[in-house]
Amino acid sequence: MTNEKFIAGDFAALVAEMTDEEKVSLLAGHHMWKTQEIDRLGIPHIVMTDGTYGVRYSIPQIDGDEAGGVDFAAFLSVVNQRADHVQTAWGQMKPATCFPNGTSLACSWDVDLAHQLGEALARECQEFGVHLLLGPGINIRRTPLGGRSYEYYSEDPVLTGDFAAGVIKGLQENGVGASLKHLACNNSEIERTTMDSVVEERALREIYLKGFERAIRQSEPWTVMSSYNRLNGVQAAQNAWLLTKVLRDEWGYGGLVVSDWHGVKDRPASLIAGNDLDMPESETRKADLLAAIEADNVDRALVDRACERVLDLVSKAKRGEDRTMTFDRAEHHALARRLAAESMVLLKNDVGLLPISKASVRRIAIVGEGAAAPVIQGSGCATTIPTSKDVPVEEIRKLAGSEIKIDVFQATSEIASEREALIIEAEQGVAGADIVLVFVNTENGYDGEGSDRRSLGLAPGHDALVERLACANSNIVAVISSPDAVVMPWIGDVPAVIEMFFSGQATGGAVADLLFGRVNPSGKLTTTFPKRMEDMPTHLTYPGENGRHVYSEGIFAGYRWYDARGIEPLFPFGFGLSYTEFAYSNLALDRTILRSGEKVAVSFAVTNIGKVAGKEICQVYARYGQPRLKRPVRELKGFAKLELNPGESRVVTLQIAAEDLCVYDTALQAWTLDNDGITIEVASSSRDIHLKAELHTVSDAVHRRIEWDTQPVFVLENPVARSKFNRFLQKQLDISSEDAERMLEHCANSFVGIFTTFDRRFRHTFPKADVEALLAEINQESVRQERRAA
Structure with a gap:
């Protein structure tokens, strides 16, 4: 009972009744997917399971x-059998809807669709009896080679x-909890539980932590999952700076931190650092x-x-x-098809080859194993057993009808000795076809957890086939x-390209919808496609x-690198084509000066100037003028997706907060808004800018700490420091304010510290205790002023 x-939520009183053994068990989970129930105290358990895009039960x-795992006797009974006869790590699983994977779905740039996915996953969890779904995964796609990149949303x-x-x-x-993962810098699967991600603090704050902070502030996930890797020398699951100072003290997160499965190496250290729940159950770590x-x-x-947080x-x-909640399999499959169609990206469509016109196309050749056996998802913990699966060739036949003849050629094979004959057959078979649809994919086995792509x-x-x-x-x-x-x-020889990524169980129907124009493609890339590996920011x-x-x-991750280096990508971040065209006009800002705590409203009009209805993803970037610290050429600050009929025009208004234009100053250990002229750019991709307007940001008047060896120029540009140094010189040397100011100005061009400069240029030193008192007074007053400004 x-x-x-x-029931009353008096968790402190309940914890006070627990023995040490009961507390440890509560903080260690039960077996693989449950928290520990404590019958003596009437504490129930809950069920959790994986799935960033589907429920794996x-x-x-x-x-x-x-x-x-299996016990030793069971292991011995199967150890000499073929690998495909051995049970999978999870055993039999309940079929669930396999929705588009993260790299696919995020190309919709549609937060409402993301919400619909969450609702659908919740319904499936409720039917299955799952209380906590272990997702979404949001690590930045730093390199496209990352084995778990398919789960993640973007490089931004x-x-x-x-x-x-x-x-x-x-x-x-x-009613179903989420687990935002993996905090932080889980960007590669190579030596994934021991690799040390060495990241300088600005990049960590501005790129790799910002997405977590943004999601937490907007949605307050019930749990956050720590990652496997080390971060700057400390295991993430045992990193107090990450899990307590940043996550809790700075971001104000009040939920539970759970480890990735067997991600804890030192259980006492992880608890002290802020990792509340250690999963799965480990007798060793409990002891x-x-x-x-x-x-x-x-x-x-x-x-x-930590026990109170688990309770x-x-x-909740x-x-x-x-x-009582159930889900309709057919409805969820239809949703998966719609999500996939909204997310696929039309990368090239020369001479209007697509959509396929029944009036002009009489024969289609379909080539590649993926047409009959589509690759719909990556491998690993996120893998879902689909409730059904659309086969592309079958869905294409349905839409083609009897008017169009369709020929199918295998053409590809994982068996090297078979490939040449299959390609020759396809070469001969596609001759004379009005359109050739060739389905290709990346190498099987290098698209998931545990192995990066090669x-x-x-x-x-x-x-070679293409x-x-x-x-x-x-x-x-x-x-x-x-x-x-x-x-x-082969891009120069192929007039049309569709990138599906891993689009889930309705891949076949969704791509057929795009090919025949039942759905106008609207997806746009959430990562940069390089022309070659050597161009990638991570290459060296x-x-x-x-x-x-x-x-x-x-800080130059993703498109920021290509912009800063002047490298032309194969396809830029934010790029994607449509069967219609859009025009942008009438950009207006509701203010031209922006201070801390304020927002600027960015308004512009978008018009469908084509002949069919379509959806456009509008992107707003900030281009920095003369920043105090080095910054990217431009950065995404907002986006919107809108649907327009031919000739229709709509006004889009996006709010950009001053805080979203801040830079993280490592010297100050704070986010700062600088004095800068910023160009607000409205674009259809990071390389296709349509409209521009100027905005001036006004500084918070923050300055670096003043130390013994701070150069004079930084003292003089800080009003607090300059004023206090002036009074200090007056008192120490018995001179006027004007003479003190002349002394300071005379020091302005010195390349050594302020006190060394006094010694060198005026042959004068000051008592160490007086200097330390001055520095403390300056820095304390600067902090007070900064807090008042914030």
């Missing part, structure tokens, strides 16, 4: 309450954070924590507080539980399934060596 104190591990933190907030709200508004508590090596107040999570989950190329034989088909027929449409960006050595330091992965590009 549930405890009255639990293990029947034996959840319904059968099995622990992960603004898009990432806003999209994640939509999914989280959709889940939690329907370590209990011993540390009994030896008074862990503050009992920290233990109790709060369980309470039980209150949100609705076991190149940006397609699977063996696929690039090149040879282009020689046999000029009307080629390349349809790509990939976890992230790919290179296209990925994947690291000797256990250290240095993020050498700093």
Whole structure:
């Protein structure tokens, strides 16, 4: 029976009744997917499971309450059998809707669709009895080679954070918790539990943490999951700076921190750092924590507080539980098809080859194994057993009808010896076809958890296939399934390209809808496609060596790198074509000067000047003028997606907060708004700017700390420091204010510290205690002024 104190939310009183063993068990979970129930105190358990784009429900591990792995006797019974005869890590799973993966869905740039995905996932969780879904995953796609990139949304933190907030709200508004993951810098699968992500603080703050902060502030996820890797030398699950100072003290996060599965290496250290729940259950780690508590090596107040957070999570989950809720498989499949169609990106469409016209097309040749067996998702913890699966060739036949003849050619094979004969057959077969649809994909087995991709190329034989088909027929449409960006050595010979990424179980129907114009493509890239691997910002330091992965590009991640280096990408961030055209006009800002705490409203008109209805993704960037610290050429600050009929025009208004234009100053350890002339750019991609307007940001009047060796120029530009130095010189030297000012000005061009300059130029030193008192007074007053300004 549930405890009255639990029902009333009196968690502190309930924790006070627990033994140390019960506290440790509550903080360690039960087996793979549950929290620990405590019958003696009437504390129930909850169920959690994976799924960033689908619910992965293990029947034996959840319904059968099995622990992960197998016992030794069971292992010996299968160790000599073929690998495909061995049970999967999860056992039998319940079918669930496999929605488009993160790289795909985010290309919709539609936060409302993200919310709809969250709602749908919540309904499936409720039917299955799941209280907490372990997603969304929002690590920045620093390199397209990353094995888990397919789960993640973007190379940009603004898009990432806003999209994640939509999914989280959709889940939690329907009674199911979310787990925002993986905090932080889980950008590669190579040595993923030991690799040290070495990231300088500005990049960490402005790129890799900003998406988490943005999502947390907008949606308050019930849990945040710490990542496997080390961060700047400290295991993420044991990183007090990350999990307490930043997450809780600075961002004000009040929910629960859960580890990634077996991500904790030192359980007492992880609890002290702020990692509340250690998953899955580990008898070894439980014993370590209990011993540390009994030896008074862990503050009992920290233990109790973590227990209260677990109880709060369980309470919210039980209150949100609705076991009357079910989901309609057909409706969710239809939703998956709509999401996929909204997200696929038309990258090229020369001479209007698409959409396919039944009036002019009499024969279509469909080439590639992916047409009959589409690659719909990546591999790993996010993998979903789909409720059904659309086959592209079948869906294309349905829309083509009897008027169009369709021929199908396998053309590709994972068996190298078969490829040449299959390609020759396809070359001969596509001759004379009005359109050739060639389905290609990246290499199987290098698109998921545990292994990064080895190149940006397609699977063996696929690039060669496209090149040879282009020689046999000029009307080629390349349809790509990939976890992230790919290179296209054949791009100049192919008139049309559709990038599907991993679009889920309705891939076939969605791509058929686009090919025949039932849906006008509106997806746009959320990452930059390079022309070659050598152009990538990570090329020289990925994947690291000797256990250290240095993020050498700093703040210049993704499109910021290509802009700063003047490198022409294959396709830029934010790019995507439509079957119609859009015009931009009438940009207006509601203010031209922006101070801290204020927002600027950016308004502009978008008109559909084409012949069919379509959707346009409008992007707003800030281009910096003369920043005090080095900054990217431009950065995304807002976006909107709107639907327009032919000839229709609508006004879009986006709000940009002054705080979103700040830079993180590592010397001040603070976000600062500088004096700068900023150009607000309205664009259809990061390289296609349509409208511009000027905005001036006014500084918070923040200045770097003044130290013994601070150069005079930085003292003189700080009004507080200058004034106090003037009075200090008057008192110490018995001179006038005017003479003190002349002394300071005489020091202005010195390259050594202010006090060394006094010694060198005036042959005068000051008592050390007086100097230290002056510096403390200056820095304390500067902090007070900055706080008042904020």
